[in-house]
Amino acid sequence: MNQTSLDLGKFQRKAIQVDEAQSRIAGHVKQGEREEVGLEQAHERYLAMDLTAPHPYPRFRRSGMDGYAILGSDTDACSSGQEIWLRVVDEIPCGSVSDKRVETGLAARIMTGAQLPEGADTVVMLEATQLREEDGQTYVGLKKRMEIGKNVTPIGHEIQEGQLLLSKGTCLGPGHISVLATFGVHRVPVYRKPRVAVFSTGSELLAVDEPLQPGKIRNSNTYMLASQIREAGGEPFILQAIHDELDLARAAVREAIAAYDIVVTSGGVSVGDYDIMGDLVRQEDVDMLFNKVTMRPGSVTTAAVIDGKLLFALSGNPGACFVGCELFVRPTIQMMLSSEQPYLPTWTVRLGADYTKVNNFTRFVRSSLEIRDGQVYAIPAQADESSVMVTIKDSDCLIVVPPTTEGLRAGEEVRVLVLQGGQIT
Amino acid sequence: MNQTSLDLGKFQRKAIQVDEAQSRIAGHVKQGEREEVGLEQAHERYLAMDLTAPHPYPRFRRSGMDGYAILGSDTDACSSGQEIWLRVVDEIPCGSVSDKRVETGLAARIMTGAQLPEGADTVVMLEATQLREEDGQTYVGLKKRMEIGKNVTPIGHEIQEGQLLLSKGTCLGPGHISVLATFGVHRVPVYRKPRVAVFSTGSELLAVDEPLQPGKIRNSNTYMLASQIREAGGEPFILQAIHDELDLARAAVREAIAAYDIVVTSGGVSVGDYDIMGDLVRQEDVDMLFNKVTMRPGSVTTAAVIDGKLLFALSGNPGACFVGCELFVRPTIQMMLSSEQPYLPTWTVRLGADYTKVNNFTRFVRSSLEIRDGQVYAIPAQADESSVMVTIKDSDCLIVVPPTTEGLRAGEEVRVLVLQGGQIT
Missing domain, CATH: 3.40.980.10 (MoaB/Mog-like domain)
Known part of the structure; x- marks a missing residue:
């Protein structure tokens, strides 16, 4: 007292x-x-340095199909609906490198993801071919003209050597972790x-x-x-x-x-x-x-x-x-953590219901978010008094209500801070 | 071969x-x-049973202000601008229960969050009062008429006894964990x-x-x-x-x-x-x-x-x-995990750029999401071929492109599946 x-x-x-x-x-x-963690522990951690590509990716000309590696120009003869037959000189599983060269008139059986043999520039998919055995040789037949380079992913198609892969401060999710694995970053520098x-x-x-x-x-x-x-x-x-x-x-x-x-x-x-x-x-x-x-x-x-x-x-x-x-x-x-966006993201959305409380201070109103036909609405919680605990769990965002002597009307544009765990329904 | x-x-x-x-x-x-985890470990776990309130909350009439607990009817006399003086009979910190009864003409100093003393029904905030000592007694003076119940949170204001607190399958975030703590759920049944x-x-x-x-x-x-x-x-x-x-x-x-x-x-x-x-x-x-x-x-x-x-x-x-x-x-x-929404949430949004690829199958196109003036747009990744790894990290959603022989035009409504880690920028 x-x-x-x-x-x-x-x-x-x-x-x-x-x-x-x-x-x-x-x-x-x-x-x-900084600290280093194993790649398996990197989920949702924040990268502590910029990472650039130590090599292009893909690093070799990659087959995008199961089929036959050929010279695209060999299929020019198919223009008139004619079938051509190419002699199969090798079979290239994923992970293997062929020591054969595919010249005109030749083909190599190749799997999705395998490295194209020298000479070949095009892959024809397996389903578009047929086979024939003759004198102990295998021949593959195809009927359709192929664009040169079809079903072949060129070197560096996704990433060039030296290109920025991931920026410092990135929160690592599945796609980032895939990049790290691809480039062999098995120990990850994180904060x-x-x-x-x-x-x-x-x-x-x-x-x-x-x-x-x-x-x-x-x-x-x-x-x-x-x-x-x-x-x-x-x-x-x-x-x-x-x-x-x-x-x-x-x-x-x-x-x-x-x-x-x-x-x-x-x-x-x-x-x-x-x-x-x-x-x-x-x-x-x-x-x-x-x-x-x-x-x-x-x-x-x-x-x-x-x-x-x-x-x-x-x-x-x-x-x-x-x-x-x-x-x-x-x-x-x-x-x-060097996050690129340390503050809650701010969106402009529409108010989903009238909000009548007036303030002399800026008010942060706990609200849910809904999307209807691509338009996002924020609906203020029924009970948003400071002392009320129970509506916190239902909050997707905080509507920023500037000092006002009038209330806000449903349909008005409002600025909201989106909570990390916020769902839009 | x-x-x-x-x-x-x-x-x-x-x-x-x-x-x-x-x-x-x-x-x-x-x-x-099911298993049980300590409340500190419950973050982002999924609740394994419905939880109902074992008691109302608040469980007692709670002061929403630092001030004085009074009888609201005593302030009727202030209507004409007159100051009234009430004798202060107790001081009630948070967590204490007063054994005094507040009758007409009396008041008790009370802290935010403390239990109202018997008899009192209203709290006047500290800043609106002044004090006077007289004959070893303390008197509190106030000048404004108060609505009965002002600054008092009634029993069960947030939650009634027996009311559903949290449903089975809820993914526990800060607001849910606050509820669990409030009701003493220190061992949490989760999947x-x-x-x-x-x-x-x-x-x-x-x-x-x-x-x-x-x-x-x-x-x-x-x-x-x-x-x-x-x-x-x-x-x-x-x-x-x-x-x-x-x-x-x-x-x-x-x-x-x-x-x-x-x-x-x-x-x-x-x-x-x-x-x-x-x-x-x-x-x-x-x-x-x-x-x-x-x-x-x-x-x-x-x-x-x-x-x-x-x-x-x-x-x-x-x-x-x-x-x-x-x-x-x-x-x-x-x-x-009994999640209420096991599938990725589906929104209808606007396409942010033309998409020209045609399919005979439904295509799930990796895309980013942007919001402009409350309207959400999905922008297809530049390279969304199946074999491309690098754009996965930039994907916020998958546009669902139905089988079509024509492309889709920017501005069209499209259905998207929103990825959990998806950001809207």
């Missing part, structure tokens, strides 16, 4: 815009460290996943495996944050919740700052008597970046630099905590 | 439609096994990840860490498939490549069928002499589901049931292998 001890700063915070807050953070992000310490503050919090007690709630934000951090490419470490005591909080934060790349807390940043994270970042040895942002939910979102590392003190309200993590923590992790 | 030994079946395959192929597969999918054996066939294949040899290529499909399988929710196991010998292949497949839930091979399914997977599925003890599908790429895609388990023999062409996995293997894994 000792309200006289309240620091005036608690009430008189200077609010900054979201993009200004993001840019202050960006100024303190350090690129992540070490940023290690992010997560804890919540608040004496009201029970561990998830504790039975409920009157007036208390279970600590859900840390688990949610851990999942968001994983999604962003980080490795979360859930630490013990901090109780509402400044000295304990300071010690816990210091320890985490020393041991991890990023520290994220939830709770303790509003203007109540027990809002210790707010007090902590106002201490002398902490470089506070901001403690108020012109956004809802999460206007009290706070960021600071301690010993060169970023501390994010997010709101304890689930909705505000979620948004704060997406707007500030996620980009930090993504920048450490 | 022994073409006479070619089984006639190689040429005379009966082609079926993609959806018929998918439905034949679906008839043989068994639901996955065991389907174990999928992957190998390629073909003597032309080098291991990714082998130096290149003339005529040979590195085995890239297995790594790509492993990444696709992870993306679909499975656990891939890359086995040693099978060389082109039927007995060896049969033994390897049998062994894999016994040890894993699903077996996927790439290569060896077309009509060449060395296409052993094609031969293998025609054997008596194998229940072949199909060995030709009216699709490009990957018309030779083959599926069979051996000892009750699914074998997918995909084309060795990278593009066909990729598409075959997305159309047939992915849904199998997703169905084992």
